[in-house]
Each structure stands twice: as structure tokens, then as C-alpha cells.
Amino acid sequence: MTEINLDGLPGPLHNYAGLAYGNVASIINRKQKSNPKAAALQGLEKMKFLADLGIPQGVLPPHERPHLPTLRELGFSGSDTEILQQVAKYHPELLEQCSSASAMWAANAATIIPSSDSIDGHVHFIPANLSAKFHRSLEAATTARILKSIFANPIFFTHHDPLPSPITDEGAANHTRFCQNTEGVGVHFFVYGKHLFKTDALTPKVFPARQAAEASEAVARLAQIYPQRLQFAQASPNAIDAGVFHNDVACVGHRNFLLYHEEAFLSAAQCIAELKHKLEELCSVELLPFKVTAEEMNLKDAVKSYFFNSQIVTRPSDGLMLLLAPDECRNNSAASEMISKLLEDKTNPIETVRYFDLRESMRNGGGPACLRLRVVLRPEELKEMQPGVLLNERLYGKLKDWIEKYYRDELAPRDIADPQLYNQNKEALNELTKILKLGAIYDFQR
Numbered sequence: 001m002t003e004i005n006l007d008g009l010p011g012p013l014h015n016y017a018g019l020a021y022g023n024v025a026s027i028i029n030r031k032q033k034s035n036p037k038a039a040a041l042q043g044l045e046k047m048k049f050l051a052d053l054g055i056p057q058g059v060l061p062p063h064e065r066p067h068l069p070t071l072r073e074l075g076f077s078g079s080d081t082e083i084l085q086q087v088a089k090y091h092p093e094l095l096e097q098c099s100s101a102s103a104m105w106a107a108n109a110a111t112i113i114p115s116s117d118s119i120d121g122h123v124h125f126i127p128a129n130l131s132a133k134f135h136r137s138l139e140a141a142t143t144a145r146i147l148k149s150i151f152a153n154p155i156f157f158t159h160h161d162p163l164p165s166p167i168t169d170e171g172a173a174n175h176t177r178f179c180q181n182t183e184g185v186g187v188h189f190f191v192y193g194k195h196l197f198k199t200d201a202l203t204p205k206v207f208p209a210r211q212a213a214e215a216s217e218a219v220a221r222l223a224q225i226y227p228q229r230l231q232f233a234q235a236s237p238n239a240i241d242a243g244v245f246h247n248d249v250a251c252v253g254h255r256n257f258l259l260y261h262e263e264a265f266l267s268a269a270q271c272i273a274e275l276k277h278k279l280e281e282l283c284s285v286e287l288l289p290f291k292v293t294a295e296e297m298n299l300k301d302a303v304k305s306y307f308f309n310s311q312i313v314t315r316p317s318d319g320l321m322l323l324l325a326p327d328e329c330r331n332n333s334a335a336s337e338m339i340s341k342l343l344e345d346k347t348n349p350i351e352t353v354r355y356f357d358l359r360e361s362m363r364n365g366g367g368p369a370c371l372r373l374r375v376v377l378r379p380e381e382l383k384e385m386q387p388g389v390l391l392n393e394r395l396y397g398k399l400k401d402w403i404e405k406y407y408r409d410e411l412a413p414r415d416i417a418d419p420q421l422y423n424q425n426k427e428a429l430n431e432l433t434k435i436l437k438l439g440a441i442y443d444f445q446r
Contacts, residue, residue: 001114001116001182001183001376001377001378001379002056002182002376002377002379002382003055003056003182003374003375003376004056004057004058004374004375004376004377004382004385004390005047005050005055005056005057005058005311005313005372005373005374006058006059006060006106006150006372006373006374006375006389007043007046007047007057007058007059007060007106007371007372007373008043008060008062008103008104008105008106008109008371008372008373009040009043009044009059009060009061009062009104009399010036010039010040010043010062010101010104010360010361011036011040011062011063011065011101011103011104011425011429012036012040012062012406012407012408012421012424012425012428013036013065013066013099013101013411013416013421013425014034014035014036014039014040014101014104014360014364014411015034015036015099015101015411015413015416016030016031016032016033016034016101016363016364016413017030017031017096017097017099017100017101017135017413018030018031019096019097019100019102019133019135031413032363033410033411033412034101034360034363034364034410034411035360035408035409035410035411036360036407036408036409036411037403037404037407037408037409038359038360038409039101039104039360039361040403040407041400041403042356042357042358042359042360042361043104043358043361043371044396044399044400044403045356045357046324046356046358046368046371047059047391047396048391048396049324049354049356050313050324051391051392051396053313053315053316053317053322054315054316054317055313055314055315055316056390057390057391058150058389058390058391059389059390059391059395059399059436060106060109060146060373060389061146061429061432061433061436061438061441062103062104062429062432063103063138063139063142063143063442064142064425064426064429064442064443064444065098065099065100065101065416065425066084066095066098066099066416066422067098067099067138067443068080068083068084068098068422068443068444069443070098070138071083071087071094071095071098074094080419080422080423081419084417084418084419084422085417085419087417088416088417095416095417096135096413096416097134097135097138098135098138099416100135100136100138101364102135102136102139102364103139103142103143104361104364104366104371105173105361105366105370105371106370106371106372106373107171107172107173107246107248107369107370107371107372107373108128108130108136108139108170108171108172108173108246108370109127109128109139109143109147109171109172109373110125110126110127110128110143110147110171110172110373111125111126111128111169111171111172111175111219111223112124112125112126112172112373112374112375112376113126113177113188113223113224113225114177114186114375114376114377115156115378115381116184116185116186116376116378117177117185117186117188117223117225117226117229118223118224118225118226119224119225119226120158120224122156122157122158122224123151123156123157123158123375123377123381124158124160124222124223124224125147125148125151125157125158125159125160126160126162126163126169126219126222126223127140127143127144127147127160127161127162127171128140128143128162128169128170128171128172129162129163129164129165129167129168129169130168130169130170130171131165131166131167131168131169132168132170132208132210133210137165140162142441142442142443144159144161144162145441146438146441147159149386149438149439149441150385150386150389150438151375151384151385151386152384152386153384155384156380156381156384157381157384160222160223163215163218163219166196167196167212167214167215167218168196168210168211168212168215169211169212169215169216169218169219170210170211170215170246171373172373172374173246173247173248173369173370174190174191174192174193174211174216174235174246174247174248175188175189175190175191175216175219176188176189176251176252176253176258177189177374177376178253178255178256178258178275178279178283178287179255179256179283179285180255180256180283180284180285181255182255182376184283184284185226185229185282185283186229186283187229187230187231187275187278187279187282187283188220188225188229188230188231189231189233189253189275190216190217190219190220190230190231190232190233191211191216191232191233191234191235191247191251191264191265192209192211192212192213192215192216192232192233192234192235193209193210193211193212193234193235193237193240194209194210194211194212194213195212195213195214196212196213196214197214201234202234202237202266203237204237204238204240204241205237205241206240206241207240207241207243207245208240209235209237209240210245210246211235211246211247213232213234216232217232228278228282229278229282231271231274231275231278233265233266233271234265234266235247235250235264235265235266236250236263236264236265236266236268237266238263238299239261239263239264239299242263242299242300242302242303243299243300243303244264244299244302244303246370247264248308248309248369248370249302249303249306249308249309250263250264250299250302250308251264251265251308252308252309252310252311252312252369253312254312254313254314254321255314255321255349256279256283256285256286256287256288257288257289257290257312257321257348257349257350258272258275258287258288258289258290259290259292259308259310259312259342259348259350260272260289260290260291260292260308261291261292261294261297261299261302261308262291262292262293262294263294263299264308268291272287272289272291275287276289288347288348288349290342290345290348292307292308292338296334296337296338296341297334297335297338298334301332301334301335302335304328304332305326305328305329305331305332305334305335306326306328306329306362306366306367306368307325307329307332307334307335307338307339309326309366309367309368309369309370310323310324310325310326310329310367310368310369311323311324311368311369311372312324312350320349320351320352321349321350321351322350322351322352322353322354323339323342323350323352323353323354324353324354324356324368325339325353325354325355325356325368326355326356326357326358326362326367326368327355327356327357327358327359328362328367329355330355339353356368358371386436386437386438387437388435388436388437388438389436389437389438395435398435399435402428402431402432402435405428406424406425406427406428406431426442426444429442430442430444430445433445
């Protein structure tokens with residue numbers, strides 16, 4: 001079986017709207033000028049690095065922004081230009097919401113369960129409804145169309161509708177599959193922040209919890225995961241209040257390795273012990289947990305550096321694990337020291353680190369792991385995947401040329417209301433669907 005990373009490509013209207021209350025980086029940089037071209041090229045370089053290592057890498061296209069169909073549903077009428085002018089003048093807050101760049105963070109796009117872990121033997125796709133935030137709830141329909149276009153054969157792939165609101169589902173940013181290797185079965189670890197229907201449950205006091213326990217449980221049922229391969233854990237309310245709005249800001253897992261902050265979960269010791277037992281019993285492999293204490297790194301530094309939002313991959317050449325960390329980790333003393341400890345500690349499988357300049361994504365509140373969505377496929381399933389999205393030298397060159405053609409070096413908040421920019425964006429996305437061979441996935445193409 002093959003694990004593929006599907007990365008979200010930042011769009012031509014990449015901007016800092018600061019809409020995500022609870023995402024500290026997003027709030028701090030609200031309404032500052034952004035660099036869409038740099039955002040896209042930075043993300044593309046990370047994808048290219050992994051593809052060159054021999055790790056299959058796919059590209060998820062950006063969403064249409066501003067999303068005028070939503071504005072029409074809200075009662076605005078007229079031509080595209082007239083609507084943009086109306087909304088910008090009288091309801092600028094709605095234009096901000098409908099222009100969010102957050103679809104670039106593919107870790108929130110969906111939860112994908114491999115056929116080896118589902119009772120019916122299908123790969124299951126559950127797009128996240130992201131209904132905890134209005135601007136993110138606009139992503140689900142386009143995400144569903146993209147995934148259905150890439151994974152179209154119903155013999156192998158089952159696509160579900162997003163969960164009904166208000167059962168808030170934030171996707172794979174709160175889900176990790178642990179296993180011995182990609183060939184075997186896995187244990188699915190779901191982390192939630194709140195209970196919708198339990199009034200006595202602990203909740204954060206500063207920032208709202210997003211992922212609902214009921215959503216995690218529903219995703220597991222829809223995907224027909226074998227019950228014994230499931231584990232659910234609650235995120236620490238203190239971590240959420242510190243800015244850990246998704247669990248992948250406080251922990252990251254890959255195969256049988258877990259890197260986590262000691263304050264990531266409620267009852268962390270019990271949680272790790274249970275996960276360790278399940279992995280040994282079902283996957284015949286020892287869990288290798290690496291705990292970072294609050295003394296070594298406080299949650300403030302974890303959120304500031306996005307140390308736990310680093311991406312972990314296995315190099316096909318030697319089977320060793322590689323940590324892909326944002327440059328901010330190199331510049332944060334606590335994160336830098338922790339990476340040194342990781343590399344020096346031979347009881348864990350991290351062999352080396354590679355730093356990436358993802359400044360545009362980081363300033364908007366997302367690091368390397370936020371940008372990627374993982375899917376594990378059997379050989380026969382991989383053959384049915386749309387190959388046009390898989391990165392190679394030819395596609396890399398085409399995407400670079402496309403970005404240079406359509407993206408600006410600087411985008412100010414007021415630019416989003418420009419009808420000419422909106423039309424250019426539609427032209428760009430229309431061309432991109434042809435490059436990736438995806439067909440009509442956008443509302444304006446339908």
C-alpha cells in the first residue's frame with residue numbers, strides 16, 4: 001500500500017483575514033498585506049521535495065474566492081461586478097468571510113479511511129463540514145467535488161456527504177492512523193474538543209472547541225472502521241485556550257511514532273497507555289511515544305513555532321523518518337532545542353530534519369502538517385486515482401508557470417473587491433482544472 005500526501009495549493013487570493021478566533025497566528029496578522037505568489041511557490045517547493053524523495057505527492061486545487069454563489073444565496077443580486085461592489089460597500093465583513101484562504105489547509109478537508117481498515121473494503125471519504133466557522137463551512141461542497149473527481153471509481157471509493165450541522169467536524173487535523181507500516185491494519189486515533197450533548201463535560205474557557213466527539217464517532221461509523229481499531233481522546237481544554245485549535249498543533253503521529261505535548265490530551269498517561277496496548281495487540285508493533293514536557297516547551301512556544309505541526313514522512317530509500325519543520329522552529333529556541341533532542345535520542349525513529357520556508361501559510365495560521373491530507377491506497381486503488389494531480393517534473397513546471405502568470409506579489413485587503421481580480425481568478429482556476437485534469441469542480445464551471 002502507498003501513502004500519498006495531498007497538499008492544498010494556496011490560491012491567487014491568498015489573504016490574511018484573521019477570521020479564525022482561537023487561531024493565534026491568524027488573529028495577529030489580520031488584514032496585513034499578503035504575498036499570494038510566495039504562498040503558492042512555498043507550498044509547491046515542499047511538495048516537490050517530497051516527490052523527489054519518491055514519496056507520492058498530489059496537488060489539491062484552491063477554491064473559488066470570493067465565493068459569489070454564497071453571496072447570491074444571502075440575497076445579493078446582479079452581475080458579479082455589482083455584487084462585489086454592493087458587498088464591499090455595505091457588508092465588507094461578508095466579503096471577508098467569502099474570500100477566506102483557509103481551504104489551502106488540506107488537513108481539514110476530510111477524513112479518509114483506507115480499505116484495509118473498513119468492513120466493506122472500500123476507501124471512505126468524509127468531507128469535513130467545518131461548520132464551527134462560517135468562512136470554513138463554505139469549503140465542504142467544493143472539497144467533495146474535488147475528491148470525487150480524483151477518486152471517481154465507486155468500485156473502490158465511497159464518498160459520504162459532510163456531517164449535518166451543528167455536529168462540527170474539522171477533518172483529519174484531529175485524526176491519526178497508527179500502524180506498523182502502510183501494508184498492515186491501523187489503529188485510528190480521534191481527538192475531539194467538546195461534547196455537544198453532555199453538559200457536565202470539561203470545556204475551554206477562552207477559545208471555543210471545534211471538533212465534536214459526536215463528529216468523530218459519526219466519521220468512524222460512516223467509514224465502517226472495525227470497532228476494536230478505534231480510540232477516542234479529548235483534547236486538553238488548557239491547550240485549546242492556549243491556541244491549539246486543532247489537535248495537530250499539539251501532536252503529530254506517523255506509523256508507530258507519536259510526538260506530543262504532555263498537555264495535548266486530558267488524562268494523557270492513560271490515553272498513551274491505551275493507544276500503546278491497541279497498537280501492540282492489533283498491529284504487532286510497539287508505539288514509540290515522545291513526550292515534550294511543559295518545562296521543555298510551553299504551549300505558547302508550541303503554538304508560536306508550530307513545532308508539533310511539523311510533517312513526518314518515511315524515506316523510501318532507507319525506511320528512516322524525516323521531520324519537515326517550518327523555519328519558525330529553527331528560530332524559536334525551545335523548538336530548536338527539542339529538535340536537537342529528537343535527533344540525539346536514538347529511541348525514536350526521526351533521523352533528520354528539513355526546514356521549510358512556509359512563512360505565508362504560517363502567518364495565516366497553518367504549518368507543514370496543516371497543508372497536507374493523507375490517503376493510503378492499495379495498488380489497484382492507486383491505478384484508479386486521477387493521475388493528473390500527482391506531482392512530477394512536468395506538472396511541477398506547469399504549475400510554476402501557471403503561478404507566475406496569475407499570482408500577485410502583494411495583495412491588500414481592499415484588492416479582494418476588485419472585479420478584474422475576481423475574473424482573473426476564475427480564468428486561472430479554469431486553466432488549472434485543465435492542467436490537473438479534474439473537470440468541472442467549481443460553481444462557475446457548472
